[in-house]
Amino acid sequence: MPNITRGPNDIASILSNPILNTDSYKASHYLQYPPEATAMFSYIESRGGRYDRTLFFGLQMLIKEYLCRPVTAAMIDEAKAFFLAHGEPFNEGGWRYVVEQCGGYLPVRIRAVPEGSVVPTHNALVTVECDDPQVFWLATYLETMLLRVWYPITVATQSWHLRKTIRAYLQKSSDDLKQLPFKLHDFGARGVSSAESAAIGGAAHLVSFMGSDTVLGVVAANHYYNETMAAFSVPAAEHSTITSWGRERETDAFRNMIARFGKPGAIVSVVSDSYDLFAALDVWGTKLKQAVLDSGGMLVIRPDSGDPRTIVLQTLRALDASFGSAVNGKGRRVLDNVRVIQGDSVNPESIEAILAAMDAAGFAADNIVFGMGGALLQQINRDTQRFAMKCSAIRLGDEWRDVHKDPVTDVGKRSMKGRLTLLMNRRTGEYRTVTLPIAGEQGEWEDALVTVFDSGRLLVDVSLAEIRSRAHAGEV
Incomplete structure (x- = not known):
């Protein structure tokens, strides 16, 4: 059995390892998708809860802390030792590809509504897409880490x-x-x-x-x-x-x-x-x-x-x-x-x-x-606003297919399907979630999601002053 005993000075590096910042069962998921899968798409939403609108905030913290530093060979070795001792398979080839072909940066694209936006529940707030066939499963592997955005949002x-x-x-x-x-x-x-x-x-x-x-x-x-x-x-x-x-x-x-x-x-x-x-x-x-x-x-x-x-x-x-x-x-x-x-x-x-x-x-x-x-x-949890991150589309070969869940035992857990984006009406401020590609002219409606992260690069670095201004723009 691999030696994974660590001293007290090593825990910080372990916690910062993005391969380990997940749920155990995610390690086996790369073997569970259709063999012809080449890309995946996921989204985050509030499915209702205590409040009918959510103020979007906190994604920038997560991205800066966890996604803007490259995966290293040492991280792979550390994760491999852990998962094999833990009873899970380990996708060493996929992670070596990230290090050797992607410079250690995860080839995923994250789009989100601007922080400070107040959005009605039941709308896509964040989308995560990976269209690299070698590591398409990253679009759901990151769920554990990214869905923690429920906390600052709530x-x-x-x-x-x-x-x-x-x-x-x-x-x-x-x-x-x-x-x-x-x-x-x-x-x-x-x-x-x-x-x-x-x-x-x-x-x-x-x-x-x-x-x-x-x-x-x-x-x-x-x-x-x-x-x-x-x-x-x-x-x-x-x-x-x-x-x-x-x-x-x-x-x-x-x-x-x-x-x-x-x-x-x-x-x-x-x-x-x-x-x-x-x-x-x-x-x-x-x-x-x-x-x-x-x-x-x-x-x-x-x-x-x-x-x-x-x-x-x-x-x-x-x-x-x-x-x-x-x-x-x-x-x-x-x-x-x-x-x-x-x-x-x-x-x-x-x-x-x-x-x-x-x-x-x-x-x-x-x-x-x-x-x-x-x-x-502290007296809140993920169910306060019923947050979830779900896969909504998968590309099999060259064709995108809708993915969703629709349990007869709880219609409140029905998920959206397709590659999604969020539109906002420039005149009324109303939001609506739609599927891509958007056909035809949208008139007063415009895409409300912006690309904030792509393959290791933070593309939007917003200030708290701007977020405050956006969050309270409607005050009179």
Whole structure:
């Protein structure tokens, strides 16, 4: 049996080997297709789910990380040793062909809708084609890696829809829409399954917002999407930095936060429920009120326990009583010098409930920022938007043939057939998926897919600024 024992320093290279970035059974598939097959075509779609539209994002990260570096002979040796020990056949000849005849770059063509596009479900978002007869099976071998685009798309989609919810309440209750990009802060880094998830999901959230404590997400957005700084944060207390002073010195801990970080124009966030939220609110509004006012900064109180809807209203009312408020042009109260950040039990439902309760109580949405953790980056899965990648066409000899599945036991899993593309109506923005070749004039309809990758070359390198502009172009 081949020796595939590895030391700890080798795992990074193993994870970056595209031959191993697949499912086990894919290794045997090259022997299962019709012997006359010469090319294959696959596509990715959202087959429905929680939201009726998806915001496309994240493919550029995957391509840059996994497809723009060549396969090497060492990778082949590594994969061969693994699969033979693992119980699967290994297509050594096919992979040697990639290295020796293709320079190590996979001869596949990937087309996709531009990142930032908001597309109704049940449409082709990505197509993958390999027309090299020697390695045609690559069009489905890459499924495991490429279909992981479901994760950034789903995070970006959820954040986009939450932005719509928050924006609606700002339009109803606020005079200032410019604060919108900072109303939903990413608290999700510690609640995800891996550093890579934090990076990918955290970057996806930043299509719609510019506040984040997920450092790896901001780094990823900067790196993969050509940003100088994609998001921002502020000094904030956690329970340990308050409770380490002891209960009897909690007021000193609060005072230290203002002394250290309370400067004109600055924002400082202080968690205030370590012992007794209501006692803490009284301290803020009496003993520490003048220090807050003298600092010239904005104090943000974080209640971190209790029923979110109830606690937020109680906190707002206590701060209004002590710091005061002004009535804005929409007839809603905006607190003076203080705000609230709700970071506990935040999800799409609680955000809506809190904003509705605030509005009913006469408070503007200006008064609150949300911090969203596990529900933002982890409480989703591939079935949230029912993502799938399927083969839809195969070339047998010189003739393309349609391929599809149509299970009688679940019509929702019916796949599309043919070589596909996505059209967009220039006037209405409507989308529709059609088969190639497109016959005749399309009038107002144009091809919405662009070739983003071809045989190792990234052909589109879009910035996050451009993606944000496209994603929110419809905002008025």
